[in-house]
Amino acid sequence: MIETCQSVESIFQLLLSELKVSTTASEQHCRDVADRLLKEVTRICTESKRIQASGDPESWALTLAKHRLQQCLHYSKLGSRRGRVELHSTLSAVVYRYITPLQTQFSYQARLPxxxxxxxxxxxxxLNAFRREAQLLPSYTPNAPLHLAEYMAFTERYAKRRIPLPGNRSQQLIILRAQTFSQQQPSETPVDIEQAAEGMSGEADGAWNAASMQQVREQMVAQEPEPVEDTLRYTVIAELISYLDERKQNDCADYFVLRLQDLPTSEIENILRLTPRQRDYLQQRFKYHLIRFALSHRWELVHQWLEADLDRNLGLTPQQWQAFQAQLDETQKVLLALKQQKLTDAAIAQAMGFTTTQIQKQWFKLLEQAWEIRNDFWEMQNR
Known part of the structure; x- marks a missing residue:
């Protein structure tokens, strides 16, 4: 247990002061969140044998409290709409590989619904777990911005909880849920997309209240459409995972998913059961496939997301664009001009007298040159 009342009070005051300084929430809302975060941390420190055995539960409590505070403030700064987009994108990337429609092509579009x-x-x-663990009423709904940020931060932590499995293994809770969900999908019954969009499932939890779910959704999802960059980010993530799966690079996909969660290298090695040398090799292999994906397989999508498509001179400044064009040979200049006309690779190949494969290889080299110019400029700016 946390040894002294002074320690508990000091952590509470730290949480409260940071929430008051960093948000525009009312005093009462800040107190509510600080109190719930403190109770969660206290419970974890009390129940964890490892923390108790460390001999310094107070230090653990402070570290955990700061971590949860930063997560809450992160979602608070993003706001309800962008916070929802980031949470949804992160969790979608985690479960993407584990939700596979039965008797359906394992494509990006097939998995989305x-x-x-x-x-x-x-x-x-x-939300039900949050109510239960925070000892809130079954009707509690996070309507206020700070309360919503608290709920989204909790949801991310809840999803990433590691559940012990036989054989001294463990798995994230959301992955176990996704695997069960996928196995239970009847092959002959299509998913009711309209029903899913309304947030109601066929097997509604008895403790769940439809009205409260609607309130949460109204707070989490703004009426205006999601920004293009948010939609593109999710699409890029999903298509890259699909690209890796199609090439049987499952370990690279797993590595990518863990990287998306900002996990430290040591934890990634532990989860994937790799030595530092094996992890380094996997990282290099992932980088190779990432470059192939970004410069060849789905270059239009990636460059659009990076605001570096052809309509924006591949993300180069006017001076860089001139320097880039000056270093191209005649074949590359013709290829660039035809690409700017938005012709297909097949049409360009026919016009230039090359095979489609040769055109694609030439275009890969050309994009690589532009990429190097942008990277060199970025490195100079950040020295």
Whole structure:
């Protein structure tokens, strides 16, 4: 247990002061959140045998409290809409590989409705868990901005909880839920997309209140459409995972998912059961496939997301664009001009007298040159 009342009070005051300084929430809302974060941390420190055995539970409590505070402030700064987009994108990337429609092509578009349906149910489960663990009323709904940020931060932590499995293994809770959800999908019954969009599942939790779910959704999802960059980010993530899966690079996909969660290198090695040398090799292999994906397989999508498409001179400044064009040979200049006309690779190949494969290789080299110019400029700016 945390030894002294002074320690508990000091952590509470730290949480309260940071919430008051960093948010525009009312005094009472800040107190509510600080109190719930403190109770969560106290419970963890009390129940964890490892923390108790460390002999310094107070230090652990302070570290955990600061971590949870930063997560809450992160979502608070993003706001309800962008916070929801980031949470949804992060969790979608984690479960993407584990939700596979039965008797359906494992494509990005085929999985989207199932992922949406699954996550709506998971958000319900997370809210019920939040109510239960924070000892809130079954009717509690996080309407205030700070309360919503607290709920989203809790949902991310809840999703990433590691559940012990036989054989001294463990797995993230959301992955176990996704696997069960995927196995239970009847092959002959399509997912009701409209129902999923409304946030109601066919097997509604008895403790769940439809009205409260609607209130949460109204707070989490703004009426205006999501910004293009948010949609593109999610699409890039999903397509890259699909690209790796198609090439049987499952370990690279797993590594990518863990990287998306900002996990430290040591934890990634532990989860994937790799030595530092094996992890380094995997990282290099992932980098190779990432470059192939970004400069060849889906270059239009990636460059659009990076605001570096052809309409924006591949993300180069006017001076860089001139220097870039000056270093191209005649074949590359013709290729660039035809690409700017938005011709297909097949049409360009026919016009230039090359095979489609040769055109694609030439274009890969050309994009690589532009990429190097942008990277060199970025490195100079950040020295």
């Amino acid at each position: 199932l992922i949406e349906d699954f996550l709506q149910s998971f958000y319900m489960e997370a």
